[in-house]
Amino acid sequence: MKKIPQKVIHRYLRHDKKFPHVWCPGCGIGTILGDFLRAVYNIGIPKDEIVMVSGIGCSGRMPVYVDFNTLHTTHGRAIAFATGIKFSEPRLKVVVISGDGDAAAIGGNHLIHAARRNIDLTIIIINNSIYGMTGGQASPTTPLGDYATTAPFGSIEPEFDLCKLAESAGASFVARTTAYHTMEARQIFEAALNKKGCAVVETIAQCPVSYGKMNQQSSAIEMLKWQKENTVSIKSFDKLSPEKRQDKIVRGIIVDKDREEFTARYENLIKRLQKNESSKEKSKQQAGENQKKSKSKSKKEEKK
Numbered sequence: 616m617k618k619i620p621q622k623v624i625h626r627y628l629r630h631d632k633k634f635p636h637v638w639c640p641g642c643g644i645g646t647i648l649g650d651f652l653r654a655v656y657n658i659g660i661p662k663d664e665i666v667m668v669s670g671i672g673c674s675g676r677m678p679v680y681v682d683f684n685t686l687h688t689t690h691g692r693a694i695a696f697a698t699g700i701k702f703s704e705p706r707l708k709v710v711v712i713s714g715d716g717d718a719a720a721i722g723g724n725h726l727i728h729a730a731r732r733n734i735d736l737t738i739i740i741i742n743n744s745i746y747g748m749t750g751g752q753a754s755p756t757t758p759l760g761d762y763a764t765t766a767p768f769g770s771i772e773p774e775f776d777l778c779k780l781a782e783s784a785g786a787s788f789v790a791r792t793t794a795y796h797t798m799e800a801r802q803i804f805e806a807a808l809n810k811k812g813c814a815v816v817e818t819i820a821q822c823p824v825s826y827g828k829m830n831q832q833s834s835a836i837e838m839l840k841w842q843k844e845n846t847v848s849i850k851s852f853d854k855l856s857p858e859k860r861q862d863k864i865v866r867g868i869i870v871d872k873d874r875e876e877f878t879a880r881y882e883n884l885i886k887r888l889q890k891n892e893s894s895k896e897k898s899k900q901q902a903g904e905n906q907k908k909s910k911s912k913s914k915k916e917e918k919k
């Protein structure tokens with residue numbers, strides 16, 4: 616494995632402009648940012664060839680701190696903006712950073728259709744099971760029975776499995792990792808960045824402030840321990856008995872398949888239409904020339 620120099624992430628941060636950051640002590644988002652930047656370094660993507668796009672939320676703050684091309688857009692619409700960028704500049708590596716609320720509630724439709732179309736985007740969803748920024752409302756990934764400001768007696772809504780959602784909608788790459796599993800997260804981000812097609816990575820993160828406090832897990836350490844003990848790699852999962860599997864969340868690369876990517880499909884369509892146009896143009900010219908020829912022929916015959 617390539618050795619990563621210390622402080623490598625400083626190369627990618629706007630450290631002289633945008634710090635201190637807004638994240639609470641113990642929040643998982645910063646760790647995930649570090650893993651992502653190390654993945655970018657490892658792959659060697661030049662800074663100017665990455666665009667990081669986000670909506671609104673604690674996770675949505677990420678682009679503010681990085682020295683890539685960045686776009687901090689409206690809540691739930693990051694994928695829509697990212698799609699526009701990808702269509703106009705397909706050569707760019709477009710990365711979406713989204714919260715669970717951003718990606719699965721207000722932006723759920725965009726996530727489904729990006730996966731269905733298989734647009735070449737790397738979509739990292741930071742799943743802290745809550746609306747962190749706005750103080751702890753339940754999101755579509757808040758586990759059934761857990762507490763939120765909008766679920767003071769425990770949530771009665773079953774939660775989404777984001778990976779199953781992305782897989783069934785058609786994403787060509789789907790993976791899950793956590794803020795605890797930093798090496799694994801980096802490797803998964805690398806694989807997602809290298810994938811041509813829609814790559815969705817659910818990254819489970821701790822929010823000790825808006826989620827933990829309401830769910831008897833107020834320390835980040837406790838929450839990281841939870842991530843360690845309640846998740847299991849795909850390899851180990853396959854070896855578990857059906858009863859033991861029920862309590863575990865699977866980590867790792869769940870889907871990695873090749874499917875035609877959408878911007879390439881779009882470019883092919885343009886080429887096909889241009890070809891049709893030019894053959895129409897040619898047959899028009901040909902028809903014009905034929906008309907001219909037949910006119911001059913009939914004139915000659917008249918003279919005779």
Ligand SMILES: Cc1ncc(C[n+]2csc(CCOP(=O)(O)OP(=O)(O)O)c2C)c(N)n1
Nearest residue numbers: 671672673674690714715716717746747748
């Ligand atoms: C259209 C719109 N609706 C609602 C909001 C308020 N709002 C801002 S962030 C947020 C939820 C953030 O939760 P999530 O996406 O999970 O991100 P987190 O803060 O947990 O990282 C909401 C509802 C908004 N800014 N814009």
Ligand code: SF4
Nearest residue numbers: 638639642673747822
């Ligand atoms: S509220 Fe939660 S998600 Fe937001 S910065 Fe604080 S710990 Fe992180």
Ligand SMILES: [Mg+2]
Nearest residue numbers: 714715745747
């Ligand atoms: Mg959230």
